[in-house]
Amino acid sequence: GAFVFALTGPPTGRDGVYRQLRLRDQQLEVLWKHRPCKGLQWIEELRFTPDGDLLVLGFHADNFVVWSSRTSENLHCIPCGGGHRSWSYCSSPSAQVFTFIKSGDVMLYHCExxxxEQQVLLPSLHGREITCVRRLGAVEVPGHVTLNVFVTGSEDTTTCVLVLSEHSRAAVPLVRLSDHISSVRTLAFAMGPGDEGFGDEGLSALLFSAGGRAQIECYRLLCTGDRASESAVACQVIHVASHRLDEHWERKKNRHKLVKMDPETRYMSLSVVPGTSTKQQPTRWKFLAAACSDGSVRIFGLLEAARKLVLVAESFHHERCVLKVEARQRGCHFCGSRHLLCSAATDGSIVFWDITGTIADAADALHKPVFPALDAPLVTVMAHSCGVNSLHIHETPEGQYLVASGSDDGSIHVCLLEVALGRGDAAAGTCLDVLQRVSRPCAHAAHVTGIRVLRPDLLLSASVDQRLTLWNLHQGELVPLSTTFFHVPDLAELDYWEVAEAGGELRYYCVLCGQGLEMVRCWYDTWWPAALCAVGQPCATTLMLQF
Incomplete structure (x- = not known):
């Protein structure tokens, strides 16, 4: 369908937001909104330039402002006394003219x-440090190499969808989302086919972003190849739903009888609960687990068709800031699928939950005045002496789970869990047995903020000490294989993915974020004779830098 930009609110657009809309079935459908520079609350007009830029014209305090959506900067700031006046603006490559009426006089501003003279050596992705990064996937474009699509969140309150090319070593932003009013701390994806407005072509996913002020935003993304654009990829965004704890509390009945939710709560981590939505389910529920700074673990339910994101359950078992959550699904021949959740807090504990009943009773929870608490945890493992900054769960071919975690004290902990789903009886519940625990006290010299289990015998960790280390899990010990230094200070997060090469060789890629963004390619050869290297050839790396 056709896409247009329109102002919201009063005709003068005084809410400081412009929206993108789509015309479908003779109806205008809002896709997403965008907020220009901070303080530009009085938007008067939008203009497209011949070179593809979108200019936002409006008033900031007593100045007339021309803001570029492509470069995210003010092109002109002209003192005029503010809004409530007649004005006109015209621009050309040779001159800029702005005329307005002030105190009955016609004023003219002319700039040749x-x-x-400004030369941008390397354009920035964000105005402040990058706090989280996730790889959405790869897009195949005829005539181009495979392009990787990433999403980053930042302290500057924006989320950026970008393309990172391995050959050009450049990051090209596709879309910037500015719905958050505080920092974006965590991201999560729900992959699957697009909705009826997108079709089944391209790379489609639901994006969840969360952070400060207890705010969660949800978008539907579709990335497709576009050889006409600079990045060779086009990204379409639809804003699906949003949620804030303070707004939710204000809408509750008899709220004077309840404890007010802290509006300053921060969401530290998100994880989509897999296996809760299929095409056969008419409601198509999707569930999201969140780690919260107020000591709670919360479960949210999303009805995409109704564009509603609701809180369905919570638990304050940790009684301290929860830093990480990871959700997994486990199938059973006797009692069906089970949904397991792992959460970690600032005291170094890792707690495992069975949230199958919570997921099943989600529809009933919508009509209850008080949200039900999660069931009692299955197992609690004291893995570290202080906060758990990184967490990853890997399912082994035998159906067991490897849970790897990194801490503030530079240690790494790995435990092997076996899941017993009801012991053949659905009413018996889920049991977890800890089979093995491995700890490496001084794995890094600073906080371990990124860890991933590549395969049952291979781990990858990254730390604020700017070291990326590959570990071999062998006979109850973590043995370092190779270490390389990366160039991103204050590492915040690590994500990885696998690529099968033409010869069947498996390559591992990872992306690191903090004060910048870096992509690393590594591989692990096991074809060397055992006499030369008992655990295989250490990894080699190719660095790609983007600050």
């Missing part, structure tokens, strides 16, 4: 065009 000058060549830009």
């Amino acid at each position: 065009g000058k060549p830009c």
Whole structure:
């Protein structure tokens, strides 16, 4: 369908937001909204330029402002006394003219065009440090190499969808989302086919972003190849739903009888509960687990068709800031699928939950005045002496789970769990047995903020000490294989993915974020004779830098 930009609110657009809309079945459908520079609350007009830029014209305090959506900067700031006046603006490569009425006089501002003396050596992705990164997937474009699509969140309150090319070593932003009012701390994806407006082509996913002020935003993304664009990829965004704890509390009945939710709560981590939505389910529920700074673990339910994101359950078992959550699904021949949740807190504990009943009773929870608490935890493992900054769960071919975690004290902990689903009886519940625990006290010299289990015998960890280390899990010990230094200070997060090469060789890629963004390629050869290397050839790395 056709896409247009329109102002919201009063005709003068005084809420400081413009929205993108789509015309479908003779109806205008809002896709997503965008907020220009901070303080530009009085938007007057939008203009498209011949080179594809979108200019936002409006008033900031007593100045007339021309803001570029492509470069995210003010092109002109002209003192005029503010809004509530007649004005006109015209621009050309040779001059800029702005005329307005002030105190009954007609004022004219004229500025001759000058060549830009500013040379941008490397454009920035965000205005502040990058706090989280996730790889959405790869897009195949005829005539181009495979392009990787990432999503980043930042302290500057924005979320950026970008393309990172391995050959050009450049990051090209596709879309910037600015719905958050505080920092974006965590991201999560629910992959699957697009909705009826997108079709089944391209790379489609639900994106959840969360952070400060207890705010969660949900978008539907579709990335497709577009050889006409600079990035060779086009990204379409639809805003699906949003949720804030303070707004939710204000809408509750008899709220004077309840404890008010802290509006300053921060969401530290998100994880989509897999296996809760299929095409056969008419409601198509999707569930999301969140780690919260107020000491709670919360479960949210999303009805995409109704564009509603609701809180369905919570638990304050940790009684301290929860830093990480990871959700997994486990099938059973006797009692069906079970949904397991792992959460970690600032005291170094890792707690395992069975949230199958919570997921099943989600529809009933919508009509209850008080949200039900999660069931009692299955197992609690004291893995570290302080906060758990990184967590990853890997299912082994035998159906067991490897849970790897990294801490503030630089230690790494790995435990092997066996899941017993009801012991053949659905009413018996889920049991977890800890089969093995492995700890490496001084794995890094600083906080371990990224860890991933590549395969049952291979781990990858990254730390604020700017070291990326590959570990071999062998006979109850973590043996370092190779270490390389990366160039991103204050590492915040690590994500990874696998690529099968033409010869069947498996390559591992990872992306690191913090004060910048870096992509690393590594591989692990096991074809060397055992006499030369008992655990295989250490990894080699190719660095790609983007700050």
